[in-house]
Amino acid sequence: xxxxxxxxxxxxxxxxxxxxxxxxxxxxxxxxxxxxxxxxxxxxxxxxxxxxxxxxxxxxxxxxxxxxxxxxxxxxxxxxxxxxxxxxxxxxxxxxxxxxxxxxxxxxxxxxxxxxxxxxxxxxxxxxxxxxxxxxxxx
Amino acid sequence: xxxxxxxxxxxxxxxxxxxxxxxxxxxxxxxxxxxxxxxxxxxxxxxxxxxxxxxxxxxxxxxxxxxxxxxxxxxxxxxxxxxxxxxxxxxxxxxxxxxxxxxxxxxxxxxxxxxxxxxxxxxxxxxxxxxxxxxxxxxxxxxxxxxxxxxxxxxxxxxxxxxxxxxxxxxxxxxxxxxxxxxxxxxxxxxxxxxxxxxx
Numbered sequence: 001x002x003x004x005x006x007x008x009x010x011x012x013x014x015x016x017x018x019x020x021x022x023x024x025x026x027x028x029x030x031x032x033x034x035x036x037x038x039x040x041x042x043x044x045x046x047x048x049x050x051x052x053x054x055x056x057x058x059x060x061x062x063x064x065x066x067x068x069x070x071x072x073x074x075x076x077x078x079x080x081x082x083x084x085x086x087x088x089x090x091x092x093x094x095x096x097x098x099x100x101x102x103x104x105x106x107x108x109x110x111x112x113x114x115x116x117x118x119x120x121x122x123x124x125x126x127x128x129x130x131x132x133x134x135x136x137x138x139x
Numbered sequence: 140x141x142x143x144x145x146x147x148x149x150x151x152x153x154x155x156x157x158x159x160x161x162x163x164x165x166x167x168x169x170x171x172x173x174x175x176x177x178x179x180x181x182x183x184x185x186x187x188x189x190x191x192x193x194x195x196x197x198x199x200x201x202x203x204x205x206x207x208x209x210x211x212x213x214x215x216x217x218x219x220x221x222x223x224x225x226x227x228x229x230x231x232x233x234x235x236x237x238x239x240x241x242x243x244x245x246x247x248x249x250x251x252x253x254x255x256x257x258x259x260x261x262x263x264x265x266x267x268x269x270x271x272x273x274x275x276x277x278x279x280x281x282x283x284x285x286x287x288x289x290x291x292x293x294x295x296x297x298x299x300x301x302x303x304x305x306x307x308x309x310x311x312x313x314x315x316x317x318x319x320x321x322x323x324x325x326x327x328x329x330x331x332x333x334x335x336x337x338x339x
Binding site for chain 2: 022025
């Protein structure tokens with residue numbers, strides 16, 4: 001069964017047709033274009049191909065350099081994190097053993113796991129729709 | 140209502156293609172300008188949201204079309220080729236604009252929000268309000284809706300200009316209208332006679 005058309009839709013359609021009128025070309029548009037064309041001669045097929053190949057090569061080089069930068073950064077972060085973790089273990093283990101006895105060894109991974117879990121939960125919460133809905137509700 | 144099927148685009152531009160094949164690039168370009176200059180500008184206006192920038196990008200696009208005309212290989216219809224060049228130019232210009240003004244800057248975000256604010260104001264007429272509501276629509280809905288009215292309600296032409304399927308355009312138009320109706324009702328302006336008076 002077809003629902004009858006909403007009168008508001010028809011009225012809005014007419015209002016939109018009046019509001020969204022096609023913009024006319026700015027004054028002097030064609031003259032400016034002709035002047036630009038006079039400054040830039042038309043390229044033949046070979047020139048066009050060469051220009052496109054140059055553009056393509058430049059884009060590829062940019063992509064490659066970006067990729068290398070990303071890999072270097074990732075490697076740097078991994079090595080840095082490894083050193084930092086090693087340093088932390090070296091410094092913290094004697095203190096943990098002194099305060100918590102031999103079982104203190106387990107405290108460090110437990111603290112690490114808790115921090116990791118907290119960071120994951122935070123990341124999940126920031127991305128979740130539930131958080132956004134709750135924020136909207138509260139504000 | 141003008142409805143141009145996409146398959147008709149090739150037929151429509153056959154004369155230009157024949158001129159190109161005959162090596163009459165200048166005559167072909169003049170005819171192309173007569174047919175597409177305004178459409179290219181309107182597409183730029185819709186994508187760029189700024190008339191001055193749209194004029195610059197339309198110039199750039201038409202210059203690129205002129206320079207590439209001898210290399211046009213007919214793999215796509217002429218209109219598809221023209222609109223693809225134009226869209227790519229617009230996207231590059233939008234990217235440049237984005238780099239020039241970082242959108243992550245909170246002050247810029249606030250300014251952008253203020254520019255597209257849609258709250259009704261005293262003294263603001265309904266058509267201005269409607270324009271504001273259209274500007275605040277999600278980008279894909281806004282583009283489809285503005286081009287639809289620019290192109291005399293031709294879904295096929297809008298689909299060709301945006302490089303999307305006609306079904307996608309129809310869906311986006313439907314959703315855009317639904318969102319507009321919803322916002323208008325929320326603002327207490329759901330009485331059709333209000334809009335009919337303004338449109339008269």
